[in-house]
Amino acid sequence: MTHSFGKPLTRNEDPRLLRGEALFVDDVELPGLLHVAFLRSPHAHARLLSVDLGAARARPGVIAAYAAEDLGDYWKPGPLLVPPPPVPGMVFHQCCQVPLVKDKARHVGEPVAMVVAESRYIAEDALGDIAVEWEVLDAVGDLEAALQPGAALVHEHLGVNVAAKVHQHRGDYAAAAKAAALVVRRRFTYDRGASIPMETRGVVAQWDPRADRLTVWDTTQAPVVIRNGLAAMLGLSERQVRVVAPNIGGGFGPKMMMFYPEEVLVPWAAMRLGRPVKWIEDRLEHFFATTHERSQIHDAEIALDASGRILGVKDVFLHDNGAYDPYGLTLPLNSQCTLLGCYVVPAYDSVFTAVFTNRTLVTPYRGAGRQHGVFVMERLLDIAARQLGIDRNEIRRRNFIPPDAFPYDQGVIYQDFSRLSYDSGNYAPILAKALDAIGYDRFIAETQPRARAEGRALGIGVVCYVEGTGIGPYEGAKVQVQGSGKVSLATGIGSQGQGHATAFAQVVAEQLGVDIRDIEVTTGDTDQFYWGVGTFASRGAVVAGSAAHEAAKVVRQKILKTAARHFECAEEDLVIADGKVHVVGVPDHSITLGALAGLANPMRGAVTPGTEPGLEATSYFGPAGGATASGAHAMIVEVDPLTLRPTILDYVVVHDCGTVINPLILAGQIQGGVAQGIGNAFFEQLHWDEQGQLMNASLADYLLPTALDVPRIRMDHTVTPSPLNPLGVKGAGEAGAIPVGALFAQALEDALDLPSKEIEILEMPLSPSRLWEISNGG
Structure with missing residues (x-):
């Protein structure tokens, strides 16, 4: 077997990237391509009274212009992408974003109208032709002010700006605090930021009426989820929609399974107009239209004995959801759970309130709320160490979960719906x-x-x-030995620079005894692999990598079985190495994997009943936690x-x-x-x-x-x-x-x-x- 684990191998994907040959969404050029620009709300909170598209539609070069009323039944709130887990006593108010503003804008940059033109220049100019009448409303941004009586309401039908409230606890924190030699109380704040990838978001869509098929190129981290959602929204079967996530210039979370308005509208316009349509987000749009992360306020305390051992932690915090909550409670739950850190915390009491504000949506961004929990716990320990006169590293050592305590149940519910262990x-x-x-x-x-x-x-x-x-739920992979001796691997997740084409190739090479340069890895193309969830939560190598490993193991067994028939020997007498199979001790008595692939797919003669043609396998992996x-x-x-x-x-x-x-x-x-x-x-x-x-x-x-x-x-x-x-x-x-x-x-x-x-x-x-x-x- 050719071992490749643990080796600092250079990346398979880099030569194409360095030569400028890699495909990004903006590289997609199609005959008759149209371009889109969006008119966005200049107000954080304002009632939309009227939109007049007449002048924009009359501009030469403009093909179409749409407001919310033009969408008909297609206008509806987006889906709740991540339902909250079943935490007892939880309050959750679902409010998801709509494609275009119909009643009122809830954050600056929310799209109001869409212009499709022969060029982006014409589309941008036409935005200035659109007449919009607004009634400007008071905006809420401060988390504490948003919860006060009389505050402006982001969603009037709720009567409050509370998006969710979750209380998780174990042990008796009140008793721990009463027994403590020291209780440290502080307020911590962690403010907002933007993701700023090198490549902003973009979508290209093409409807082929002859094939009755929609192809979408999208800067998404979850192409399979986007395909399934678009098919449902557009009344198509999933087989009629192909979503391709080509090379992505940085994802970091905000390019996940969002169903942004632009992702929903560009394919709809392509089908309606019968021409391919492209939208590429500019840098200014990115600050308003792509989701943000991070704003939280924590009132936290830690109770310790005189030796610096933790007796309990209490944390009450506010989380800024922005104007909508399609991603459920992933972020604040991450903060709530990650706060426990590496330490034994006998009593834990945590309550968070997620707040609607008139700001851009908040979704996971690299770290996805974990920064906040780590910041609170590590700062509390630093302050406690100083007050107790204990070295800051020693206080950590004294509270570490011991190695013989694993698996270690933290007694709270994590974002993946299971107990945090x-x-x-x-x-x-x-x-x-x-x-x-x-x-x-x-x-x-x-x-x-x-x-x-x-x-x-x-x-x-x-x-x-x-x-x-x-975390789960699952990913899958298909491994196939080609007639050329090359190996192909396809998986449903997208790639944004993580080196999947190399790491996954190493996983397969470990089983099939081939050079990783001879393994072609395809990610992010729903035609190449049909099922999957996406790239997020540091799960690619764990979940998709394990699926690739399992598929490669099955292919390995098929290789050995086919070679054993060829050599008329036992499978145990065979060695797979360097793209060949040979008999133990007789390296010259060998056959290439490509030749074996041919033997496994005969064009003539009988096939043994119950066998499958080819040297290929598809496997799925879903972790227990x-x-x-x-x-x-x-x-x-x-x-x-x-x-x-x-x-x-x-x-x-x-x-x-x-x-x-x-x-x-x-x-x-x-x-x-x-x-x-x-x-x-x-x-x-x-x-x-x-x-x-x-x-x-x-x-x-x-x-x-x-x-x-x-x-x-x-x-x-x-x-x-x-x-x-x-x-x-x-x-x-x-x-x-x-x-x-x-x-x-x-x-x-x-x-x-x-x-x-x-x-x-x-x-x-x-x-x-x-x-x-x-x-x-x-």
Whole structure:
């Protein structure tokens, strides 16, 4: 067998990307292609009184223009994509977005009208011809103000701005607090940001009346879900719709199974007009029309005994849903569950209220609410350690879940509808490796005192986290040996740069004994694989990878059975390696996989009853629960005493994602996650005025970390294989981003820790100006 696991193999997909040969949605050019532009609400909250499209329709080059009334029965709210799990006593109000505003706009950028023209230039010009009459209403953006009596209502029929309320608890927190030697109470805030992928969203649709078939190219992370939804909405069978998610220039969550208005309207227009139609989101639209993530307010407390052992945690928090809630409660549930972290928490009491506001929708973005939970717990431990006089790393060690306690039932319901249970883990070695790699003891004893004597503000931070990954329900894969000897693998998930074409090839190569360069991987094309859910929640390698493994195992058995008949020997006497099968000890007595594929698909003669032609198999994998990855991040930072601009001098990640398939791809995932985490912690924050207008909707005003701000990440790994899948893998896609806010806060506090004042950082994101305010008591 050719072993490829654990090797830092370069990516199969990179040559085409580097040569500019890879297909992205905007590369799709078709004869007679029309272009779309959307008129969007300039108001965060306003009643729509009238829309006049007459002048726009009269403009030369405009083919059609549509408002809500023109959609007829096609106008309806989108689906609830992720129903909330059955948490006892839960309140949930479903309000999903409509294709075009009919009664009132509920956030700036909500689409009001659609123009289809011979070019995007004409379509954009025609937007200025549309006459719209509005009645502007008061807007709600502040989470606490939105819940006050008399606040403007985002959805009047509800009578409140409460989208949901969930209370989860175990143990007796009141008793724990009463018995505690110390109770720490703080308010934490974690504000909004945007995803800012290199490639914005886009959709191209073509209706073929001769084939009676719709083809859609979409920047989606869930092509199968989009196909199924479009077929139902358009009155087509699923076989009549093909959705292709080609190369995607970054997904990060907001390109999931959203059924954005544009995804719904562009295919409808293509069928109605009988011509292909394209819409590509511009960068300004992205700030308003693509979903956001992150705004929460937590009032949290932790109860500890005198030795620093946790007795209980209580957390009451508000979560900003934006104007609609198609993604259910995924984000706040992630926050609620991830807060428990790596630690034994005997009593836990958590209540969240999800709030409707007049802001862009909120859906998962890399980390998907886990940042918030980690931030709250890690900050509480830092503050408690300081007040108890315990080393911040020691307080973590004392509270780690011991390795012999796994699987560890946390007693609350997770986003995947099951009880949150950690499958495996061993946290102390992770922390020890991180401390050793960052040189913690030497920094505290020598480096920091010397720097302070020189007038330099250096700080160090070390935080721990868990990441729920690899949730179900399932994914599938089809593996086939071709007559050429090449192997094809198809799966239903989409790819946005994770290296699926390489990692999945390694999984198959492990079973079939072929070079990964001889394995063609297809993702994101519903014609190539019919079933699937999508790429999210760090589940690709865990769920789709396991499906590929299972399919490859079946193909391996077919190869051995066919070769055994050919050589007239037992299957146990055969070896598969280097694209061939040979008899043990006789490598020259071999047959290629391509030749075996021909033998398995005879054109003449009898076929043994009950056998299947070809060397192929389709398998599905659905995990019993999520696989829990974990890790520790460590950072040394220097803060300029005049500008309070931080510079990261060293950054270490020690991660446990179970079996490592490809360390090179894993390193890329973690490096990219840390870069986004740094942006979330110190650069990226959306600013709004009182009327819900976004004040920094451009890359000139919305700051992103550059190559000068993101250091080279030093990485190490520990391995506790997951018992929940045959590969033993856990997810890693979001691990880089999740703990960075908590790490930044701890390291900055340490750098600015002066005898004259004690600084506490209780919010994210930061900026030099905000850090100056905090350090000066503001």
